[in-house]
Amino acid sequence: MTQSPQSTDVVERAAEVLREHRASIDRLDAILVYTLGERFKHTQAVGRLKAQHDLPPSDPDREARQIARLQELAQDADLDPEFARAFLQFIIQEVIQHHKKHQQ
Numbered sequence: 001m002t003q004s005p006q007s008t009d010v011v012e013r014a015a016e017v018l019r020e021h022r023a024s025i026d027r028l029d030a031i032l033v034y035t036l037g038e039r040f041k042h043t044q045a046v047g048r049l050k051a052q053h054d055l056p057p058s059d060p061d062r063e064a065r066q067i068a069r070l071q072e073l074a075q076d077a078d079l080d081p082e083f084a085r086a087f088l089q090f091i092i093q094e095v096i097q098h099h100k101k102h103q104q
Ligand SMILES: O=C(O)C(=O)C[C@]1(C(=O)O)C=C[C@@H](O)C=C1
Pocket: 043, 046, 047, 057, 058, 059, 060, 062, 063, 066, 091, 092, 095, 096, 099
């Protein structure tokens, strides 16, 4: 079956909807980046504190509580909890590498 060409109106409306979604995506990406920047400021301070007081870079009990909490939040937010877990784990691994550098 051949498709009938779409009217200019339909094509323009689709382009407008796409533009609107992309504007929201750009705004949310900026929020993510600024939020991560804020988070890393706190974890850098934690890293210095841990180095000063000879505390271990990682705290698996704390991580388990964070992951459980984030997975509940993810469910409420209609986000895949497994994705939320993997994302947090990825960030925490990066933080732990930073903490280790403070201790060298
Ligand atoms: O809370 C800490 O002790 C941290 O070092 C921060 C943080 C995190 O990024 O949230 C990182 C490493 C730990 O294993 C647990 C949590």
